[in-house]
C-alpha cells in the first residue's frame with residue numbers, strides 16, 4: 653500500500669476499532685450477482701480489466717449467498733423468479749446491502765406486463781438504484797462506491813425498532829451526456 657514507505661517500520665498508528673472494521677468491510681465487499689438479462693453483461697464487463705472492479709475490492713463474485721454481502725439485481729425479475737431472489741437475500745450473511753441495477757430491476761422497465769415484477773424493492777430492501785438501460789459499468793461502480801461511503805460513515809445498515817431493515821434508498825445520478833452524431837443523418 654506504500655504506507656511503509658511513508659512511515660518508519662517500527663511506527664505505531666492509533667485509531668478506533670470501528671474505523672478499522674469499517675475500512676476492512678468496505679474494502680472487501682463480495683457481490684452476489686443475480687443477473688437475469690442484458691444488464692448482466694454490463695455487470696460482467698465491470699469485473700473485466702477495462703473497468704477493473706478489483707480496484708474497489710469488490711471483484712470476488714460469489715455464487716454462494718452465504719459468502720456474499722452485496723446483492724446486485726441486474727435485469728428483469730419475473731413473478732415466478734421473485735421467491736428465489738427473496739430466498740437468496742435471506743440466505744446472505746449480515747450485514748448485507750442491495751443494488752438494483754438498471755430500469756428493469758428498479759421499475760420493470762419496458763416490460764409492463766403481468767409476468768414481470770415492477771420493481772424488486774417491493775419485495776426486498778434496495779439500498780442503491782443504478783439508472784440506465786443498461787447502466788454503463790461506471791454507473792455500477794458509482795453505486796458500489798455509494799455503498800462503500802455508507803459503510804465508511806455508518807458501518808452496518810440501519811434497522812427499525814421492530815428489527816426490520818431500513819433501505820438506504822440512494823439513487824445514483826445519471827452522468828451520461830448525449831453527444832451529437834458523428835455524421836449527419838438524412839434521407840437520400
Ligand code: SF4
Nearest residue numbers: 690691754756785786
Ligand atoms: S434495463 Fe435495459 S439492459 Fe437492463 S435488463 Fe432491462 S432491457 Fe436489459
